[in-house]
Amino acid sequence: MNLSKVKLVVSDMDGTLLNSNGKVSDSFFTLFQQLKKQNIHFCAASGRQYFSITHKLAPIKDEIFVIAENGGIAKKGNDLLLLNAISVEKTLKIIPILRTIKDTHIVLCANDGAYIESNNTEFINLFQEYYHNYQIVDDLTKIAASKEFLKIAVYHFTSSEEYIYPKINHLESEMLIKISGKNWLDISDEKANKGNALREVQRILNVTKEETMVFGDYHNDIEMMQEAAFSFSMKNAHKDITKIAKFATESNDNFGVERVLEQLIQAKKEV
Numbered sequence: 001m002n003l004s005k006v007k008l009v010v011s012d013m014d015g016t017l018l019n020s021n022g023k024v025s026d027s028f029f030t031l032f033q034q035l036k037k038q039n040i041h042f043c044a045a046s047g048r049q050y051f052s053i054t055h056k057l058a059p060i061k062d063e064i065f066v067i068a069e070n071g072g073i074a075k076k077g078n079d080l081l082l083l084n085a086i087s088v089e090k091t092l093k094i095i096p097i098l099r100t101i102k103d104t105h106i107v108l109c110a111n112d113g114a115y116i117e118s119n120n121t122e123f124i125n126l127f128q129e130y131y132h133n134y135q136i137v138d139d140l141t142k143i144a145a146s147k148e149f150l151k152i153a154v155y156h157f158t159s160s161e162e163y164i165y166p167k168i169n170h171l172e173s174e175m176l177i178k179i180s181g182k183n184w185l186d187i188s189d190e191k192a193n194k195g196n197a198l199r200e201v202q203r204i205l206n207v208t209k210e211e212t213m214v215f216g217d218y219h220n221d222i223e224m225m226q227e228a229a230f231s232f233s234m235k236n237a238h239k240d241i242t243k244i245a246k247f248a249t250e251s252n253d254n255f256g257v258e259r260v261l262e263q264l265i266q267a268k269k270e271v
Contacts, residue, residue, distance in 0.1 A: 012220075053068055150192070216237070
């Protein structure tokens with residue numbers, strides 16, 4: 001594994017760079033400064049809202065690339081690099097279907113914030129971890145009729161894979177449907193995935209697949225893992241990710257990303 005050629009590091013957030021308490025380690029920020037000295041770029045790629053990602057990475061938010069909403073939007077500082085919205089028609093089609101699924105909560109994710117119609121206190125308390133800018137509205141279809149959204153996120157308290165996905169997978173020919181965590185499922189425009197967004201970042205930086213390192217743990221990381229010669233699955237990853245990743249590292253609670261970054265920095269120093 002010749003890490004010395006790596007010029008771009010891309011990491012998912014939840015289950016990957018963030019530990020189980022939703023925190024970024026102090027050691028990561030130290031390692032980031034060393035990556036900069038080696039002229040290695042860093043990109044955070046998440047299903048999270050842009051504002052939530054930059055909150056978690058506040059000390060370095062203007063120095064990194066950010067892929068948010070599973071590739072619905074990509075930014076570097078204040079510069080918008082990519083925007084893929086799901087059509088109003090498709091959003092209005094799927095909301096009534098999602099409403100029929102018991103214990104399911106819908107989030108419409110826009111460039112300026114998120115919208116929910118749930119008044120469930122337990123869900124709202126949990127939801128706030130992922131969405132910093134949001135509004136609670138009476139009827140999501142009224143909002144959906146007036147603007148385009150980057151993503152529809154759907155939450156189930158037991159399992160998104162078991163309870164939500166089977167009810168909407170017949171729509172996969174019309175929109176991108178991704179199980180993004182044990183409880184979350186994301187619905188996007190067909191073009192909106194982390195892989196397509198990563199390709200745009202690679203194009204901007206003139207970085208190749210062979211010079212890219214990626215870390216991930218769930219299905220919404222599949223496309224971006226396919227764009228990297230150095231793809232790492234976390235020890236806590238879904239079995240489908242473990243199968244496709246070229247390499248493996250420790251869990252998100254055991255500094256899996258940081259351990260590989262230490263190896264990367266050392267490999268660069270030895271060149």
